[in-house]
Amino acid sequence: GAVVSQHPSRVICKSGTSVKIECRxxxxxxxxxxxxxxxxKQSLMLMATSNEGSKATYEQGVEKxxxxxNHASLTLSTLTVTSAxxxxxxxxxxxxxxxxxxxxQYFGPGTRLTVL
Amino acid sequence: AQSVAQPEDQVNxxxxxxxxxxxxxxxxxxxxxxxYVQYPNRGLQFLLKYITGDxxxxxxxxxxxxxxxxxxxxxxxxxxxxxxxxxxxFCAVRDKAAGNKLTFGGGTRVxxxx
Numbered sequence: 755g756a757v758v759s760q761h762p763s764r765v766i767c768k769s770g771t772s773v774k775i776e777c778r779x780x781x782x783x784x785x786x787x788x789x790x791x792x793x794x795k796q797s798l799m800l801m802a803t804s805n806e807g808s809k810a811t812y813e814q815g816v817e818k819x820x821x822x823x824n825h826a827s828l829t830l831s832t833l834t835v836t837s838a839x840x841x842x843x844x845x846x847x848x849x850x851x852x853x854x855x856x857x858x859q860y861f862g863p864g865t866r867l868t869v870l
Numbered sequence: 871a872q873s874v875a876q877p878e879d880q881v882n883x884x885x886x887x888x889x890x891x892x893x894x895x896x897x898x899x900x901x902x903x904x905x906y907v908q909y910p911n912r913g914l915q916f917l918l919k920y921i922t923g924d925x926x927x928x929x930x931x932x933x934x935x936x937x938x939x940x941x942x943x944x945x946x947x948x949x950x951x952x953x954x955x956x957x958x959x960f961c962a963v964r965d966k967a968a969g970n971k972l973t974f975g976g977g978t979r980v981x982x983x984x
Contacts, residue, residue: 756916758913760913786970788971788972796976796977797960797974797975797976797977798914798960798974800971800972800973803971845911847913847914849914849972851970858904858916858919859904859916859970859972860916861906861913861914861915861916862913863912863913864911864912864913866911
């Protein structure tokens with residue numbers, strides 16, 4: 755149980771285009787999902803917390819208009835990187851938890867974004 | 871504010887020997903503590919957690935961790951390391967009073983040599 759999937763696993767796009775990444779909880783309902791960014795050989799940096807049916811909460815320094823998050827259902831959250839630039843190239847990982855104060859987050863396999 | 875420190879960037883151990891990965895934390899309230907493992911180009915896999923109860927927590931793949939409140943530590947241990955344990959290990963903390971946001975340590979790369 756507690757499986758989280760991400761799609762796509764990797765994507766290459768041209769500078770200026772937008773890319774959508776999906777995060778799904780496959781066998782549980784996730785009231786809260788989290789989006790992280792990981793640079794090579796570094797730790798995970800929380801970008802935003804996505805709550806089903808409400809606006810996402812962004813961490814300081816993360817541009818809301820650039821990283822659009824939608825959590826329309828209890829099993830799906832999407833992250834859209836708008837007008838992508840090479841510096842947006844990174845490994846994006848989502849996680850999901852159930853309940854208001856879930857004690858465990860389960861992570862997706864990650865999406866490798868490369869912007870040319 | 872909550873924080874996590876993993877003092878070692880890398881730990882090298884011979885196969886069959888004990889493995890320890892260190893973690894210390896700082897929270898204002900009572901902590902939830904977690905260990906995750908990451909293989910190359912993959913997401914994080916949950917290993918174990920401490921919420922309350924026994925200080926020694928047993929998790930997946932033979933790993934265990936001991937919660938030490940006085941030393942604010944949560945070191946990960948495995949009695950006999952395998953080559954397949956070579957990966958990147960992350961310690962994470964959540965302050966019960968601060969919602970469900972996780973803060974991760976910088977990660978420790980474990981290399982188990984045959």
